[in-house]
Amino acid sequence: MSVVAKAIELLGYFSKEMPEVGLSELCRMAKRDKATTYRHLSALEALGFIEQNRITKAYRIGPAVLPLAELRETTVPRREGALSPLKALADLTGETAHVAVLSGQSLHSLVSRESTAHSTRAVMDVRQLPLHATASGLCALAFGPTDLMDTAIVHLHPFTAQTATTQDAVAALTKLAQETGFAESKGSFESDIHSIAVPVFDHQGQLAGTVAVAGVANRMTPELEQKTRTGLVKASRDITRNWGGTIPSHIDVLWRKSLEADQQKELAP
Template sequence: MIEKAGGNTAEMDDRYLVPGLMRGLSILESFNRDRQEQTMAQMAKNVGLSRSTTFRLVYTLEAIGYLDRVGSGKSYRLGTKVLELGYSFLSGRELVDVARPLLEKLRDETSCSTHLVVREGVDIVYIARCSGNTRLVSGITVGTRLPAHATVSGRTILAHMPIGDIVGLYENYEFRRYTDSTITSLGELVIQLEKDRYKSSLISWGYFEPNIASIAAPVFNRASVIEASVIATCPIETYSKDAFESEIRIKVEKTAANISLALGYQPKQL
């Protein structure tokens, strides 16, 4: 009987185990947050293998991209193949499954209702919702559709699309006014999206619904393409405008960033 990952045990026939593969994986598992680079001697010591065996394993892992040599020195670090495996696993999970626990955490931290939306044509569609602890009475449910141009959650997604795609979507669109702040023409929309593109989140203080405050932040996928947006909403009287635009904004942006990372997104290094 051997212990499987996650602490489960199961009867397994040792005849079918591949010791060389297990030793190679133990080399990879010896790297962690506090041990990001190791020499061959350190790996041999940490996994309890001879130096000759470690040499062959490291040589093979480096050849196929699972270990990278650091510069021209004797140290190694995990290679891009390991990262690709992780990203492939995470990005293969359903978007809602990845987002839900983070939306629940955001809801618990802010008392706001939290949502995840995606774009379908000129609309946004709610695909996840966690009801908040405020007195917000809302008709929003999973499956609700709203006009993308008239909501900060929709503009958050549109702002990260090519302008040519925006023109194609809206050149024959009949813009409807919902409040005095609603965009009502393609030209106005393009100008606004150019401004929105450089913001880490968008805030609505009665922009779509007069008594509702909202913050939306973008979610990107592994290909750095906009995937969705995260929204937190509450009655305007729940927070002061300053608190909403500072404390709550930071939490919404962090949630969106964490969902993006879980989907395999790699932020550009400045």
């Protein structure tokens, strides 16, 4: 692992819940030596990526990230295009909706929207999503570049008892997603969270990212699941359009079939 990666990884330990973190705390979280962490922090501080609270000595994200984000937004305005479909999805389901983008071999959280319908809800505080353990990740494996699986199986970290930790198990989940058009994670990343994800595509019909709904498990009834699937498909269509992409026809077919099957089930009993 390069120093660059180690240093920048530290930025991942800051969150809305913990916007300021001290040196020792950060060492524990990153499981690194104090001197090392300190030098990494100092380097990031000199660059304005983090800054230090002069009183508490704790660190927080610095102002240097702002112009970079602005540049990214004006160059590739994906966030804006994802925002309003995501809001609609969160409102429809009453759960947390989020969009992640595929960059190289990894999946990054782009924007998330929490519903205010319930006091308990999923909070998206992870920036890089594990491919094998999240609905979004499995969705990327199912519909993204094939070599993504090679990266995924390097570290099959067991986040919960439900996490798929063998190549075969991950492959099976991926296959299921490819057959239905929906990727699912039932407590495989966080134990009480049940997620469903669908792919978003770029102008070449390649996977650009994923839209997902992360729901509190005990609220995820078959009815809500169906509503979620319908909402996800609409959100993916909207975001794909906003990003100037097109949904491959075979994906369209998959979704139509899955949604029709759901409706059948609803009419049957």
